[in-house]
Amino acid sequence: MSVVFACLDADSLGGVQQVTHTLAQGLAGRGHEVHVIGLHRSTAPFRYVDRPLYHHHVISRRPMDTTGRLARRRADRKLKELLETIRPGYAVMTSPSAVARMAGLLPQAFRPIGQYHGSYDHARDCWHLASIRKHYPQLDQAVFLSEDDAWQFSENALLPNAWSLPNPLATWPEQTSALDSPRVLGVGRLEGVKRFDRLITAFARSGAPPPWELHLIGDGGELTRLREHAVREGVGDRVVFRGRVPAARMPGEYLAASVLGLTSDHEGLPVVLLESAAHGVPAVAFDVSGGVRSAGPVAVPPGDVTAFAAALGRLIHSTEERRRSGADARARAGAFRLDLVLDRWESMFAHMSR
Structure with a gap:
């Protein structure tokens, strides 16, 4: 057919x-x-x-x-x-x-x-x-x-x-993240709907100590505003704007991350949640859809940056919690x-x- x-x-x-x-x-x-x-x-x-x-x-x-x-x-x-x-x-x-x-x-x-x-x-x-x-x-x-x-x-x-x-999921990785790198990952277009300003604020309020960094992968019209926002939040030197990354290199990005953050206003079933979960990387996301919930992140009320920062901080400060949440996410990701x-x-x- x-x-x-x-x-x-x-x-x-x-x-x-x-x-x-x-x-x-x-x-x-x-x-x-x-x-x-x-x-x-x-x-x-x-x-x-x-x-x-x-x-x-x-x-x-x-x-x-x-x-x-x-x-x-x-x-x-x-x-x-x-x-x-x-x-x-x-x-x-x-x-x-x-x-x-x-x-x-x-x-x-x-x-x-x-x-x-x-x-x-x-x-x-x-x-x-x-x-x-x-x-x-x-x-x-x-x-x-x-x-x-x-x-x-x-x-x-x-x-x-x-x-x-x-x-x-386009592929199923055999290797998973060791979850020992001090890196939070955000992936998506740098546009308003993705609300990376909230992720930057949550990272700043999470209590993440140096050398923890937030790496943002993607490009878009909000780049300059987001850079300025990171400086105002006091983390300008720890938010790294990576630009576009070819699809073939994304597995390496997940393997180098310990937590993923998703702060969009709305999502259906974001592939980035599935890909990070397949690599054993735990995620924090706003609970904006049944699709998001099905991917198994730590879900917090939509738009609640304080709750997001608290959930992010728990994962940052506990290797054991990262490993437990990451293993659960990978098990769920098998269905996709x-x-x-x-x-x-x-x-x-x-x-x-x-």
Whole structure:
């Protein structure tokens, strides 16, 4: 069968893109014909898979914010022509925007599936829930990241077709962190939604003594503000901004860390939590979704920086607590191994074909 994954932008640095390429490579490795389609060009492409077994397409060479009506019509025509060359199968649209854009363009030979990579609580607080209510009931399947979120969408968005499929781990590491390095790790785009200012504040209030440092991996528009914030919090010399790190080097970063911190305003099921857990690294995170809880971090109330700092401090000051929490996280992470998640995708395809 063929499987098409469609993203507004398939190649930027982000969780949706990382999961899309991981699933595409895994399904292609099982013999399926797989296509990843980016509806727009990324302004800063990131390479997720060195030797892709799947087909990769970019429809519009324009970034998302620069497309006028004429360019949109041309892109829609190009997309329809591409889809007509792909044999019948399943079309996975990875966001509400992708569903709204593509649902009317799919050939009848495709079974439409709408993914949502956020939580129900986040969807409820923005335009996503209204879009999901409008477009997802007409799809063959609506896919969410946790059983808790699938249930909430089913009940509150009146979706009869809700299904739960978690994000996968691209690889399973045999080596785990020794948890003896004085390093807290934060990974993600340096943008407002990730709230790295809270992580910096929590690190400053955790009582972490030198030589403990906070290493932030990622880039974005908040870099200068975050540097200034670290200085104001009195840890300017112990917050290290690492910039982008290639995907192939990330295992080494987890092995060199003893704790991971996640302070986002909202998350679905962040891959960074799964990757750190697989390396035996304990994490502290705000309890913002069922997906976050399923990954097994030390969860504290959303936005409560004082509680976050206290939890972070307990892990920093106790090697025994780090090892216990890290072992628990790794045990949970086993459920997200790629082969197991691919089995669940194929089971859903089989369910849809019956």
